[in-house]
Amino acid sequence: MKKDVIEASHAIAEAVKLVKPGVVAAYPITPQTHIVERISEFVANGELKSEYIRVESEFSAISACLGASATGVRTYTSTSAQGLALMFEILYIVAGMRLPVCMTVANRAMSAPINIWNDHQDSIGVRDCGWIQFYAETAQEAFDLTIMQYKISEDKRVLTPSMVCIDGFTLSHLYEPVAMPSEEEIDAFLPEYTPYHAVLDPEEPLTLGPIGFPSHYMELKKTQVDAIDNSINVIKEVFHEFSKKFKVEIPGNRPENYDVIESYKLDDAEIAFVALGSICGTIKEFVDDLRKSDEKVGLLKVICYRPFPMEDILNSLKNIEKIIVLEKTVSPGAEPPLYTELRSLFYEALEKPEIRGFIVGLGGKDVNFEKIKKIYDMVKKGKGKKVEWVF
């Protein structure tokens, strides 16, 4: 186990080096750049023996990963915002062909106006493509999830691509202490990729990506949706195995036992924050402060957003009176996505909590203590609308 103070992007590059993908195809875009630059250095100096394809666009990056994965090798790519949008068409195809492509999304606001800073519009915008989505709070989680996503995606019960989402700049460019297992330890946890369904073998040729007529399309879609629905058990299994094998080395930089959600001081809480990503670090500090003055408040961090861990969320929020959803995404013309999904979850609950939505941090606007306190006070005093923008 190596410990280092390292940029989250570089920690992800280290993780990619350890999982040894056969093919890496990427196109640089801020704020993802540090990840793929570091990986290209590893390949250039011989530390990582991957085929690194310098493509001319994100459309080609994901297409190259699709093609490579279809021949039966492990693949990696990474992107942000407009780059992810350019991949949109192929994201569906990778998922439909059940290819275990893995990527990192350094979350960035969608243009226009052009903006390189963080929010979650890009990855939430592709939530229905059929990819598993994880959101990391810290550099350690970004590293760990990058290792774990391969084991999950490649599991024959899952065979579904996955993306680990990290907040652009606020996490991607953040230096934090990270514990990194050795190559031998990772090899033991994540063996070499053995393709289960898609491989290029001239002796036994297969047809991949055929037309699905109306007679079979819906049936095939059902098998794909079943796989991501059922993947939640495999995710828990892999998270559990990882947490057992690799204990916390640096206190507070990751959950002791990874799960699809992290419940932070929720046991006796009356008010709960719900959020994704690096903002959870700030909320935890805020919760700790409030706890000193005996406020019963906690946080539910959604680590796995797709599949959406409905039962886990319902269970850990069952005694909560007020839920505050902090969201860095909008759905123009409707209520924001995470808020909507939370409300839908509680539709059949006997005890319905009050659920309030807050749109924060779009396009890199800082979400600090002051704003979180303002939101908390509004909810406590019952002020404001169902969904509020906090600038």
Added chain:
Amino acid sequence: MINFESLKLKVNEKEVTIGAILKSDGSTAKLKTGSWRVRRPVFNFEKCVGCGTCWVFCPEGCIKKREDGKFEPDYDYCKGCGICSEECPVKAIEMVMEER
């Protein structure tokens, strides 16, 4: 290497496979795409020098080498795109309107 039987699933009483993967039995060859053609390439073997440029450029892979070293199209599959005619350095391929 792949256990094809293990990829089979049943949904709505229909057999499907993971990722819609099929055992390849050369099914593409059964689909004769030549009927899509609007113009057909007509090769002039007097002019043809057998350089193989048409064979390299044909996106359908339906140009074959003849015993005399010259090249000819397979009209069962040729979609009539005209790339061979465009690329031929000695202008030996003429695109002629299909009339049925």
